[in-house]
Amino acid sequence: MTIKFGTDGWRAVISETFTFANLRLVAQAIADFILEEDGRNPSVIIGFDTRFLSDRYASEVARVMAANHIDTWLARADTPTPAISYTVHNKKATAGVMITASHNAPRYNGVKLKASFGGAASPAQHQRVEQLLERNLALAHGPNLMDFQEAARQDRIHKFDPSWAYYEHLSTLVDLDCISAGELRLVADGMYGSGRGVFGEMLARGRSHVRNIRHEMNPGFGGIHPEPIARHLGLLISTIQAGHWD
Template identity: 80%
Template sequence: MTIKFGTDGWRAVISETFTFGNLRLVAQAIADYIREENATDPSVVVGFDTRFLSDRYAAEVARVMAANRIDTWLARADTPTPAISYAVLNKNATAGVMITASHNAPRYNGIKLKSCHGGAASPSHHQRVERLLDRNLSSGRGPNLMDLDEAIRRDRVHKFDPSWAYYEHLSGLVDLDIVSGGELRVVADGMFGSGRGAFSEMLARGRTHVHNIRHEMNPGFGGIHPEPIARHLGLLMSTIQSGHWAVGLATDGDADRIGAVDSQGNFVDPHRIFALVLRYLLEKRGLQGKVVRTVSTTRMIDRIAAQNSLEMIETPVGFNHISDLMIANGVVMGGEESGGMSIQGHIPEGDGVLMGLLLLEVMAAAKAPLHELVDDLLAQFGPAQYARTDMRLTRPVEKARMVEMLLNLAPSSIAGVAVEDVQTVDGVKYYLNDGSWLLIRPSGTEPVLRVYAEAPNDERVKALLGFGEEMAAKA
């Protein structure tokens, strides 16, 4: 059996590799890791999303932790990943375990491991867990287990609600008075995930009217991937257009990602949300610091940082890379193409709920509809159109070998525009002299080769993607 942690934890198909037996083995390795981190007073926060059996899986993790004499805080109900991450920090826990497969298809489940800082565990921590797992397997050591009711009676497992401390913390990062004063009409699309109801609960006491859709418990996610991208948000778009709503906010399966829809029914992607919020934080709040983005994120971020004389740092894909820089302090905002973003003063973790609230603050403060704010952003820091295609793989691709082949195939120009630079921060990224770029990289969580492009117009984006797909097929 081979269990490997990817960009953000371990994910696998339920009943194939993600079984109770394998979960307990992984939980034991995590317990060993926690005891290595803190031998005298180890503690862990355990949470779960709305997926099939996630609550049962979380209970099994708690049983293993209790049997290893690790003080365990177990969420009472499905909860956003950032709420669990904040609870790790708030309770000064050694680590956190979140049962979720995030935005993946319903047949998947997984584990996200959180560090004591309240963010994603680093690749080196994941590797330590893998080594401990391999050691246990090779020595024939099974998991320690304790009856859950007995663990609760003996005060080794404490059930709790992480939401309220998390909401209180968010209220210190978002000006809820400004949001309330905007009297916005909002549709919140929980996508059947654990962010369901979060916006309405946060804004219940103000003058914002929130209408929830897809907020019921549905472990099958209505047959969609719970990922807030345009092709999965048809219901949100039609709801917006039929009811004179100001904005739609959608969070993914565990609410660490955000997507939006403007009042005209247009999808507003994370690139534009990131840029709008960053510009607001710098120009209206006067925040200062480094700006961090992943390699697949819009270069509008670079232009906003440059205008404000701030350092911009590009990282590989995966919020854990942003987390490391946020933990070191001095980062005003960090984000990635997939919708995970965070700001100064918050946990080093992507947070869809926080970003949705900040987008409402941006709109309310400007007293302008979202589509006008986007147009103004593009006029100032664009034009910038973006698209991504995913090529399914029949077998895994070794990233180093793929990078080598793509470098060997590197062209001097793409679609008639000269290539001015080639970077290998994560995959291979071609920078063109008209400000556009093309990125080809294997996914860290799925058997997929991703091709990304940004250019001044849709026609150029299409040409870049087509060229990238041809190159990827050759490689």
């Protein structure tokens, strides 16, 4: 079995290489890495996107982390990657794990590893996770695994909503009140990804109106891969033009 981390984590085809069994092995290697980084008060933030089984995959990662006595914070629902990155930094966590394959085709899923500052782990950190994975395989050291409900009862897994703290942080960088008060008519194209509905939530208290399109849960992404490039923006463009949106 070959599992390699690229510049932004590990990605593979679901049910081919990206399986529950392989994910648990990767999660154990990440847990070992976290314990090397902080053996006293290790903690991890876990998020996931809207891809097929992403929520289940995230729960499996949480089970492995909890079994390794790592304080684990698991997002309640699909969440944009930047919100997880911010939470890692804001909670001063040791690391973050995001279950996503970014803009890749629907058949892919993946794992992004976030360093303690919230950004992507360095090449050296990814390499260390690979080394720990190879060591565990050589020693036939299977992943530690804990029942999810038992881990929650023992306060090893905490479910939480990372969105609103992230929105509050964004409001310090962007004048959301000004946008909300502008009485703008906006179209937000979620492309069925984890950013669906975000603009509507952020601007809900103002006078601007947001129409969400492609905001339902659809792991197939409507037959496209979720990347805002010209050939995928036809629906957004036609919606704006037909409704004379701002």
